[in-house]
Amino acid sequence: QVQLVESGGGLVKPGGSLRLSCTGSGFTFSDYYMSWIRQAPGKGLEWISYISRSGDMFFYADSVKGRFTVSRDNAKNSLYLQMNSLRADDTAVYLCARYLEAFDVWGQGAMVTVSS
Amino acid sequence: EIVLTQSPDFQSVTPKEKVTITCRASQSVGIALHWYRQKPGQSPELLIKYVSQSFSGVPSKFSGSGSGTDFTLTINSLEAEDAAMYYCHQTSDLHTFGQGTKLEI
Numbered sequence: 001q002v003q004l005v006e007s008g009g010g011l012v013k014p015g016g017s018l019r020l021s022c023t024g025s026g027f028t029f030s031d032y033y034m035s036w037i038r039q040a041p042g043k044g045l046e047w048i049s050y051i052s053r054s055g056d057m058f059f060y061a062d063s064v065k066g067r068f069t070v071s072r073d074n075a076k077n078s079l080y081l082q083m084n085s086l087r088a089d090d091t092a093v094y095l096c097a098r099y100l101e102a103f104d105v106w107g108q109g110a111m112v113t114v115s116s
Numbered sequence: 117e118i119v120l121t122q123s124p125d126f127q128s129v130t131p132k133e134k135v136t137i138t139c140r141a142s143q144s145v146g147i148a149l150h151w152y153r154q155k156p157g158q159s160p161e162l163l164i165k166y167v168s169q170s171f172s173g174v175p176s177k178f179s180g181s182g183s184g185t186d187f188t189l190t191i192n193s194l195e196a197e198d199a200a201m202y203y204c205h206q207t208s209d210l211h212t213f214g215q216g217t218k219l220e221i
Contacts, residue, residue, distance in 0.1 A: 035211065045152075045160065045203055047211035059210055062117075095159060102150040102205065104171065106159040 002026040002105050004096050009110030016086050020110055022079040022096030030054075030074035033099040036081050038092035039109070046092075049081065050099065064090075086114045118142055120204050120214035128220040133194050137217045139187045139204035148208040151180055151189045154201045154216075163202075164189065196221050 008020040022034070035050040049070040051058040058070050069082040079096050091114050097103035119142040129135050139149065147167045152160040162171045164180040167187060177192040191198060199221040204214040 037213075044201075044216040045154075045205075045213040047205075047213060050211070061210075102162050102165040102171075102207065103152070103160070104162050104165075106161070108159055 004107035006107045006110035009112050011113045012086055013116050017084045020081040024077045029077040034079045035097050035099050037095045040092040088114050090114050118206055118209050118212050122214035122217045126218045134192045137189045137202055139214050141185045144184045145206040145208035149187050150205045152203045
């Protein structure tokens with residue numbers, strides 16, 4: 001079945017780095033734009049990044065611009081989020097989502113905790 | 117950045133009632149407005165795309181309307197499983213989400 005699975009979450013100190021992965025299955029990964037969306041504990045959804053089908057176009061929310069980098073490897077059906085200079089307010093569940101007109105498939109999320 | 121403001125933030129309803137959630141955009145988003153439901157402990161799921169198009173498999177009790185800056189999500193015949201957070205989302209200019217509406221049944 002169509003599925004997205006995130007991995008790579010964990011506990012990291014302020015200023016540290018972490019790389020998240022999202023692997024898709026059950027569909028042709030390269031046919032879709034992909035996004036990262038995060039949800040801080042008890043809060044709403046915040047879109048943070050998207051990447052085009054080929055990976056040559058990407059956009060970021062102002063809150064992560066210059067610190068986070070999105071990439072993809074279509075041969076591995078995988079989406080990545082490199083997160084640098086992490087801050088306490090980056091603590092959240094990070095969800096990847098497939099985009100076709102809207103976010104029609106979501107992963108289960110990876111928890112990232114930034115704390116000393 | 118386009119800001120989406122939902123109302124109400126919270127609503128408590130009884131089973132079989134109908135509820136309407138509104139989403140107001142800070143500038144026109146045309147029809148690029150979508151709705152999601154997020155049940156407790158789960159990831160969001162798409163309900164409605166482009167204002168009024170039901171996503172595959174979504175029950176007909178969910179409907180959407182509006183255009184420009186003002187949109188509504190209507191849920192008929194509420195059931196206990198509809199207790200969730202509901203979010204609107206615009207794709208006219210990058211992406212933003214509304215702050216969410218918590219529905220308690």
